[in-house]
Amino acid sequence: xxxxxxxxxxxxxxxxxxxxxxxxxxxxxxxxxxxxxxxxxxxxxxxxxxxxxxxxxxxxxxxxxxxxxxxxxxxxxxxxxxxxxxxxxxxxxxxxxxxxxxxxxxxxxxxxxxxxxxxxxxxxxxxxxxxxxxxxxxxxxxxxxxxxxxxxxxxxxxxxxxxxxxxxxxxxxxxxxxxxxxxxxxxxxxxxxxxxxxxxxxxxxxxxxxxxxxxxxxxxxxxxxxxxxxxxxxxxxxxxxxxxxxxxxxxxxxxxxxxxxxxxxxxxxxxxxxxxxxxxxxxxxxxxxxxxxxxxxxxxxx
Numbered sequence: 001x002x003x004x005x006x007x008x009x010x011x012x013x014x015x016x017x018x019x020x021x022x023x024x025x026x027x028x029x030x031x032x033x034x035x036x037x038x039x040x041x042x043x044x045x046x047x048x049x050x051x052x053x054x055x056x057x058x059x060x061x062x063x064x065x066x067x068x069x070x071x072x073x074x075x076x077x078x079x080x081x082x083x084x085x086x087x088x089x090x091x092x093x094x095x096x097x098x099x100x101x102x103x104x105x106x107x108x109x110x111x112x113x114x115x116x117x118x119x120x121x122x123x124x125x126x127x128x129x130x131x132x133x134x135x136x137x138x139x140x141x142x143x144x145x146x147x148x149x150x151x152x153x154x155x156x157x158x159x160x161x162x163x164x165x166x167x168x169x170x171x172x173x174x175x176x177x178x179x180x181x182x183x184x185x186x187x188x189x190x191x192x193x194x195x196x197x198x199x200x201x202x203x204x205x206x207x208x209x210x211x212x213x214x215x216x217x218x219x220x221x222x223x224x225x226x227x228x229x230x231x232x233x234x235x236x237x238x239x240x241x242x243x244x245x246x247x248x249x250x251x252x253x254x255x256x257x258x259x260x261x262x263x264x265x266x267x268x269x270x271x272x273x274x275x276x277x278x279x280x281x282x283x284x285x286x287x288x289x290x291x292x293x294x295x296x297x298x299x300x301x302x
Protein backbone atom coordinates (compact mmCIF):
# COMPACT_ATOMS: atom_id res chain seq x y z
CA UNK A 1 0.00 0.00 0.00
CA UNK A 2 1.40 3.45 -0.95
CA UNK A 3 2.02 6.17 1.60
CA UNK A 4 -0.96 8.15 0.31
CA UNK A 5 -3.26 5.15 0.62
CA UNK A 6 -2.06 4.43 4.15
CA UNK A 7 -3.01 7.96 5.25
CA UNK A 8 -6.66 7.19 4.46
CA UNK A 9 -6.76 3.75 6.02
CA UNK A 10 -8.78 5.00 8.99
CA UNK A 11 -11.15 7.25 7.02
CA UNK A 12 -14.88 6.58 7.65
CA UNK A 13 -16.03 4.24 4.88
CA UNK A 14 -19.40 5.96 4.58
CA UNK A 15 -17.74 9.21 3.48
CA UNK A 16 -17.32 7.79 0.00
CA UNK A 17 -21.09 7.69 -0.43
CA UNK A 18 -21.59 10.96 1.46
CA UNK A 19 -19.61 13.05 -1.02
CA UNK A 20 -22.63 13.71 -3.23
CA UNK A 21 -25.04 13.86 -0.27
CA UNK A 22 -23.69 15.57 2.87
CA UNK A 23 -26.87 14.65 4.78
CA UNK A 24 -26.07 10.94 4.47
CA UNK A 25 -24.22 11.01 7.82
CA UNK A 26 -27.32 12.19 9.67
CA UNK A 27 -26.67 15.91 10.13
CA UNK A 28 -24.57 18.51 8.38
CA UNK A 29 -22.61 18.98 11.62
CA UNK A 30 -21.71 15.28 11.67
CA UNK A 31 -20.59 15.48 8.07
CA UNK A 32 -18.40 18.54 8.67
CA UNK A 33 -16.89 16.92 11.76
CA UNK A 34 -16.06 13.76 9.81
CA UNK A 35 -14.59 15.75 6.92
CA UNK A 36 -12.34 17.75 9.24
CA UNK A 37 -10.93 14.51 10.69
CA UNK A 38 -9.71 13.38 7.30
CA UNK A 39 -5.92 13.77 6.91
CA UNK A 40 -4.59 16.28 4.43
CA UNK A 41 -2.17 15.23 1.74
CA UNK A 42 1.41 16.38 1.64
CA UNK A 43 2.67 17.83 -1.66
CA UNK A 44 4.46 14.53 -2.35
CA UNK A 45 1.36 12.42 -1.67
CA UNK A 46 -0.81 14.70 -3.80
CA UNK A 47 1.73 14.55 -6.64
CA UNK A 48 1.87 10.75 -6.43
CA UNK A 49 -1.92 10.41 -6.58
CA UNK A 50 -2.20 13.09 -9.26
CA UNK A 51 0.26 11.31 -11.56
CA UNK A 52 -1.50 7.98 -10.96
CA UNK A 53 -4.83 9.45 -12.02
CA UNK A 54 -3.31 11.45 -14.86
CA UNK A 55 -1.67 8.33 -16.30
CA UNK A 56 -4.67 6.09 -15.62
CA UNK A 57 -8.03 7.94 -15.57
CA UNK A 58 -9.72 4.72 -14.42
CA UNK A 59 -7.74 4.73 -11.13
CA UNK A 60 -10.74 5.41 -8.90
CA UNK A 61 -8.76 4.79 -5.72
CA UNK A 62 -6.43 7.71 -6.50
CA UNK A 63 -9.39 9.92 -7.43
CA UNK A 64 -11.19 9.03 -4.18
CA UNK A 65 -8.17 9.98 -2.06
CA UNK A 66 -7.78 13.29 -3.86
CA UNK A 67 -11.47 14.10 -3.41
CA UNK A 68 -11.66 13.07 0.25
CA UNK A 69 -8.60 15.09 1.21
CA UNK A 70 -10.18 18.27 -0.18
CA UNK A 71 -13.72 17.92 1.17
CA UNK A 72 -12.89 20.38 3.95
CA UNK A 73 -12.06 22.93 1.25
CA UNK A 74 -15.60 22.59 -0.14
CA UNK A 75 -17.07 23.12 3.33
CA UNK A 76 -14.98 26.25 3.76
CA UNK A 77 -15.95 27.69 0.35
CA UNK A 78 -19.64 26.82 0.75
CA UNK A 79 -19.74 28.64 4.10
CA UNK A 80 -19.03 31.89 2.26
CA UNK A 81 -22.38 31.64 0.43
CA UNK A 82 -24.73 31.07 3.38
CA UNK A 83 -26.17 34.58 3.02
CA UNK A 84 -28.27 33.59 0.02
CA UNK A 85 -30.79 31.68 2.10
CA UNK A 86 -29.91 28.25 0.68
CA UNK A 87 -29.18 25.18 2.78
CA UNK A 88 -25.53 24.68 3.72
CA UNK A 89 -25.79 20.99 2.84
CA UNK A 90 -27.03 21.82 -0.66
CA UNK A 91 -24.19 24.29 -1.21
CA UNK A 92 -21.66 21.67 -0.07
CA UNK A 93 -23.22 19.06 -2.32
CA UNK A 94 -22.87 21.32 -5.36
CA UNK A 95 -19.34 22.24 -4.33
CA UNK A 96 -18.45 18.55 -4.10
CA UNK A 97 -19.56 18.14 -7.69
CA UNK A 98 -17.20 20.94 -8.67
CA UNK A 99 -14.41 19.27 -6.69
CA UNK A 100 -14.90 15.98 -8.51
CA UNK A 101 -14.81 17.78 -11.86
CA UNK A 102 -11.56 19.49 -10.81
CA UNK A 103 -9.97 16.19 -9.76
CA UNK A 104 -10.92 14.66 -13.09
CA UNK A 105 -9.21 17.52 -14.96
CA UNK A 106 -6.22 17.97 -12.62
CA UNK A 107 -2.87 17.95 -14.40
CA UNK A 108 0.06 17.57 -11.94
CA UNK A 109 2.59 18.27 -14.69
CA UNK A 110 1.71 21.98 -14.59
CA UNK A 111 3.16 22.35 -11.10
CA UNK A 112 -0.03 23.74 -9.55
CA UNK A 113 -1.48 22.41 -6.29
CA UNK A 114 -4.92 20.84 -6.54
CA UNK A 115 -6.34 23.27 -3.98
CA UNK A 116 -5.60 26.26 -6.24
CA UNK A 117 -7.11 24.52 -9.25
CA UNK A 118 -10.14 23.08 -7.48
CA UNK A 119 -11.35 26.25 -5.78
CA UNK A 120 -12.41 27.74 -9.12
CA UNK A 121 -14.46 24.66 -10.06
CA UNK A 122 -16.05 24.53 -6.61
CA UNK A 123 -17.11 28.18 -6.79
CA UNK A 124 -18.38 27.78 -10.34
CA UNK A 125 -20.75 24.96 -9.34
CA UNK A 126 -21.96 26.82 -6.26
CA UNK A 127 -22.51 29.99 -8.30
CA UNK A 128 -24.54 28.07 -10.85
CA UNK A 129 -26.64 26.48 -8.11
CA UNK A 130 -27.34 29.82 -6.42
CA UNK A 131 -28.35 31.49 -9.68
CA UNK A 132 -30.72 28.60 -10.48
CA UNK A 133 -32.34 28.41 -7.07
CA UNK A 134 -32.10 31.79 -5.38
CA UNK A 135 -35.28 33.00 -7.04
CA UNK A 136 -38.03 31.47 -9.16
CA UNK A 137 -37.10 34.01 -11.83
CA UNK A 138 -33.45 34.02 -12.82
CA UNK A 139 -31.62 37.21 -11.89
CA UNK A 140 -28.47 36.52 -13.93
CA UNK A 141 -28.31 34.69 -17.22
CA UNK A 142 -25.00 35.81 -18.71
CA UNK A 143 -21.44 35.57 -17.44
CA UNK A 144 -21.25 39.34 -16.95
CA UNK A 145 -24.54 39.40 -15.04
CA UNK A 146 -23.38 36.58 -12.75
CA UNK A 147 -20.17 38.43 -11.99
CA UNK A 148 -22.18 41.53 -11.16
CA UNK A 149 -24.68 39.53 -9.08
CA UNK A 150 -22.11 38.00 -6.72
CA UNK A 151 -19.94 41.13 -6.43
CA UNK A 152 -22.83 43.55 -5.95
CA UNK A 153 -24.12 41.64 -2.94
CA UNK A 154 -20.69 41.93 -1.35
CA UNK A 155 -20.13 45.58 -2.28
CA UNK A 156 -23.50 46.95 -1.16
CA UNK A 157 -23.07 48.60 2.27
CA UNK A 158 -25.28 46.65 4.70
CA UNK A 159 -27.62 45.78 1.84
CA UNK A 160 -28.81 49.39 1.62
CA UNK A 161 -30.10 51.04 -1.55
CA UNK A 162 -27.25 52.45 -3.60
CA UNK A 163 -27.03 56.16 -4.35
CA UNK A 164 -25.82 57.43 -7.77
CA UNK A 165 -22.27 57.92 -6.51
CA UNK A 166 -22.05 54.36 -5.18
CA UNK A 167 -23.54 52.98 -8.41
CA UNK A 168 -20.93 54.85 -10.46
CA UNK A 169 -18.12 53.57 -8.21
CA UNK A 170 -19.28 49.93 -8.44
CA UNK A 171 -19.76 50.20 -12.21
CA UNK A 172 -16.21 51.53 -12.60
CA UNK A 173 -14.76 48.87 -10.28
CA UNK A 174 -16.49 45.99 -12.08
CA UNK A 175 -16.15 47.51 -15.53
CA UNK A 176 -19.89 47.48 -16.28
CA UNK A 177 -22.45 50.12 -17.16
CA UNK A 178 -24.11 52.07 -14.29
CA UNK A 179 -27.54 51.06 -15.62
CA UNK A 180 -26.50 47.40 -15.34
CA UNK A 181 -25.73 47.96 -11.67
CA UNK A 182 -29.09 49.68 -11.12
CA UNK A 183 -31.01 46.90 -12.91
CA UNK A 184 -29.28 44.16 -10.92
CA UNK A 185 -29.95 45.98 -7.66
CA UNK A 186 -33.67 46.11 -8.49
CA UNK A 187 -33.68 42.39 -9.31
CA UNK A 188 -31.90 41.49 -6.09
CA UNK A 189 -34.18 43.70 -4.00
CA UNK A 190 -37.39 42.33 -5.46
CA UNK A 191 -39.58 39.91 -3.56
CA UNK A 192 -41.65 36.95 -4.67
CA UNK A 193 -45.28 36.27 -3.82
CA UNK A 194 -47.08 32.98 -3.59
CA UNK A 195 -49.56 32.44 -6.40
CA UNK A 196 -52.04 30.78 -4.04
CA UNK A 197 -52.90 31.46 -0.40
CA UNK A 198 -50.77 29.52 2.10
CA UNK A 199 -52.49 26.50 3.65
CA UNK A 200 -55.71 27.31 1.80
CA UNK A 201 -56.39 30.40 3.94
CA UNK A 202 -59.47 31.94 2.34
CA UNK A 203 -59.03 35.21 4.28
CA UNK A 204 -55.67 35.91 2.63
CA UNK A 205 -55.73 37.61 -0.77
CA UNK A 206 -53.39 36.05 -3.34
CA UNK A 207 -52.70 36.76 -7.05
CA UNK A 208 -54.60 33.63 -8.06
CA UNK A 209 -57.80 35.42 -7.01
CA UNK A 210 -57.49 38.07 -9.71
CA UNK A 211 -55.45 36.13 -12.23
CA UNK A 212 -58.14 33.50 -12.68
CA UNK A 213 -60.17 33.96 -15.88
CA UNK A 214 -63.35 31.99 -15.32
CA UNK A 215 -64.36 32.68 -18.89
CA UNK A 216 -61.54 30.43 -20.08
CA UNK A 217 -62.65 27.46 -17.98
CA UNK A 218 -62.72 24.46 -20.38
CA UNK A 219 -66.40 23.65 -19.87
CA UNK A 220 -67.42 27.23 -20.60
CA UNK A 221 -65.17 27.41 -23.65
CA UNK A 222 -66.82 24.28 -25.05
CA UNK A 223 -70.28 25.57 -24.20
CA UNK A 224 -69.61 28.83 -26.05
CA UNK A 225 -68.27 26.93 -29.02
CA UNK A 226 -71.40 24.77 -29.16
CA UNK A 227 -73.63 27.85 -28.82
CA UNK A 228 -71.83 29.61 -31.65
CA UNK A 229 -72.16 26.49 -33.78
CA UNK A 230 -75.90 26.27 -33.11
CA UNK A 231 -76.48 29.98 -33.75
CA UNK A 232 -74.52 29.95 -36.97
CA UNK A 233 -74.27 26.98 -39.27
CA UNK A 234 -76.63 24.90 -37.10
CA UNK A 235 -79.48 27.37 -37.35
CA UNK A 236 -79.01 27.78 -41.08
CA UNK A 237 -79.10 24.01 -41.57
CA UNK A 238 -82.27 23.72 -39.47
CA UNK A 239 -84.03 26.44 -41.47
CA UNK A 240 -82.97 24.85 -44.76
CA UNK A 241 -84.71 21.64 -43.62
CA UNK A 242 -88.11 23.39 -43.49
CA UNK A 243 -90.50 23.50 -46.43
CA UNK A 244 -90.21 26.49 -48.75
CA UNK A 245 -93.19 28.42 -47.32
CA UNK A 246 -92.11 27.95 -43.73
CA UNK A 247 -88.57 29.03 -44.63
CA UNK A 248 -89.82 32.19 -46.28
CA UNK A 249 -92.10 33.09 -43.35
CA UNK A 250 -89.32 32.60 -40.75
CA UNK A 251 -86.75 34.52 -42.77
CA UNK A 252 -89.15 37.34 -43.64
CA UNK A 253 -90.38 37.67 -40.07
CA UNK A 254 -87.14 37.28 -38.11
CA UNK A 255 -84.05 37.38 -40.33
CA UNK A 256 -84.75 40.36 -42.58
CA UNK A 257 -82.06 43.07 -42.60
CA UNK A 258 -84.44 45.97 -42.10
CA UNK A 259 -87.54 45.18 -40.07
CA UNK A 260 -89.48 41.96 -40.36
CA UNK A 261 -92.66 41.45 -42.36
CA UNK A 262 -95.98 41.48 -40.50
CA UNK A 263 -98.44 38.60 -40.36
CA UNK A 264 -100.89 40.55 -42.51
CA UNK A 265 -98.26 41.26 -45.19
CA UNK A 266 -97.38 37.59 -45.43
CA UNK A 267 -101.09 36.64 -45.37
CA UNK A 268 -101.71 38.90 -48.36
CA UNK A 269 -98.68 37.44 -50.15
CA UNK A 270 -99.89 33.84 -49.78
CA UNK A 271 -103.63 34.57 -49.95
CA UNK A 272 -104.32 33.11 -46.51
CA UNK A 273 -105.39 34.55 -43.17
CA UNK A 274 -102.97 36.13 -40.71
CA UNK A 275 -103.92 33.46 -38.17
CA UNK A 276 -102.86 30.75 -40.62
CA UNK A 277 -99.47 32.48 -41.09
CA UNK A 278 -99.04 32.53 -37.30
CA UNK A 279 -99.82 28.80 -37.11
CA UNK A 280 -97.25 28.03 -39.81
CA UNK A 281 -94.69 30.14 -37.93
CA UNK A 282 -95.37 28.31 -34.63
CA UNK A 283 -95.04 24.92 -36.31
CA UNK A 284 -91.79 26.02 -37.97
CA UNK A 285 -90.35 27.11 -34.59
CA UNK A 286 -91.19 23.71 -33.09
CA UNK A 287 -89.31 21.97 -35.91
CA UNK A 288 -86.35 24.36 -35.48
CA UNK A 289 -86.14 23.73 -31.73
CA UNK A 290 -86.22 19.99 -32.29
CA UNK A 291 -83.52 20.17 -34.96
CA UNK A 292 -81.28 22.38 -32.79
CA UNK A 293 -81.74 20.04 -29.82
CA UNK A 294 -80.60 17.11 -31.94
CA UNK A 295 -77.56 19.07 -33.11
CA UNK A 296 -76.67 20.04 -29.51
CA UNK A 297 -76.87 16.43 -28.42
CA UNK A 298 -74.63 15.41 -31.29
CA UNK A 299 -72.05 18.07 -30.30
CA UNK A 300 -72.07 16.90 -26.67
CA UNK A 301 -71.51 13.30 -27.70
CA UNK A 302 -68.70 14.32 -30.03
